[in-house]
Amino acid sequence: MGAGELEIWLNHFEHHARHPRCVPHRLSDVLKADECELIASSMATFQLGEQSQGRTLLRATERFAQQKHVPHLLRIIELLIREEQRHASQLRAFMQDHRMPLKRTDWTDRIFRLVRRMAGLQLYVSVLICAELIGIAYYRALESVTDCERLRVLCRTIVCDELAHVGFESQLLFSLRAGRAAGLQPLTRLAHRIFFATIAAVVWLTHRSVLRKAGHSGRSFLRSCRDQYQFYVAPVAGRIPTQPLKASA
Numbered sequence: 086m087g088a089g090e091l092e093i094w095l096n097h098f099e100h101h102a103r104h105p106r107c108v109p110h111r112l113s114d115v116l117k118a119d120e121c122e123l124i125a126s127s128m129a130t131f132q133l134g135e136q137s138q139g140r141t142l143l144r145a146t147e148r149f150a151q152q153k154h155v156p157h158l159l160r161i162i163e164l165l166i167r168e169e170q171r172h173a174s175q176l177r178a179f180m181q182d183h184r185m186p187l188k189r190t191d192w193t194d195r196i197f198r199l200v201r202r203m204a205g206l207q208l209y210v211s212v213l214i215c216a217e218l219i220g221i222a223y224y225r226a227l228e229s230v231t232d233c234e235r236l237r238v239l240c241r242t243i244v245c246d247e248l249a250h251v252g253f254e255s256q257l258l259f260s261l262r263a264g265r266a267a268g269l270q271p272l273t274r275l276a277h278r279i280f281f282a283t284i285a286a287v288v289w290l291t292h293r294s295v296l297r298k299a300g301h302s303g304r305s306f307l308r309s310c311r312d313q314y315q316f317y318v319a320p321v322a323g324r325i326p327t328q329p330l331k332a333s334a
């Protein structure tokens with residue numbers, strides 16, 4: 086990823102920081118009791134996952150950007166974290182308006198945070214992109230189990246942001262991997278694929294009531310996660326140039 090590509094991403098995130106995607110106020114906001122019961126706990130877990138301060142990621146990015154003299158990266162990551170925090174507050178506002186209890190902790194969230202804390206930038210981005218891809222599949226499912234217009238638009242809004250995050254993170258991940266020894270790359274890719282499949286399976290097990298209501302079986306949910314992974318993360322020869330991050334001139 087060269088300085089020009091980083092500048093394009095910087096412009097993207099700066100633009101969305103100035104003009105964030107919002108849910109219009111005029112939408113109908115009726116959540117049926119059975120819908121609320123179905124989604125409350127599951128949604129609280131995802132709300133919790135969105136609200137990271139991103140301190141570990143910022144530290145890892147700062148170290149990396151200084152060592153490699155990579156322009157714009159730290160600012161892009163700051164803005165990305167801010168978008169995640171906006172998702173957290175949009176979800177929190179919806180949940181509070183509908184008297185849905187928030188979670189302060191969840192074992193799946195604790196594991197994600199622990200793995201990320203141990204990580205350098207490449208491992209952090211590898212973990213983050215898994216959460217983003219599965220989040221996209223989840224929010225699409227959540228949208229389909231409710232008639233509440235506000236929640237449906239909120240899910241779509243979050244998915245739009247997450248798709249851009251995944252686009253940026255996959256490009257970043259390819260560049261970070263390209264700087265590593267070629268012999269290690271097949272092993273790295275295999276480990277990442279296994280990690281992703283494990284997380285998708287855990288999300289199926291812990292959120293299956295919502296996912297089932299959305300029409301998924303375990304198999305179809307894992308397939309839809311895998312398809313996202315194939316598109317964004319599995320390298321296809323010639324599709325995405327895998328060059329290391331370029332320092333500024």
Ligand SMILES: [Fe+2]
Binds near residue numbers: 135168172247
């Ligand atoms: Fe998010």
Ligand SMILES: [Fe+2]
Binds near residue numbers: 169217246247250
């Ligand atoms: Fe995201």
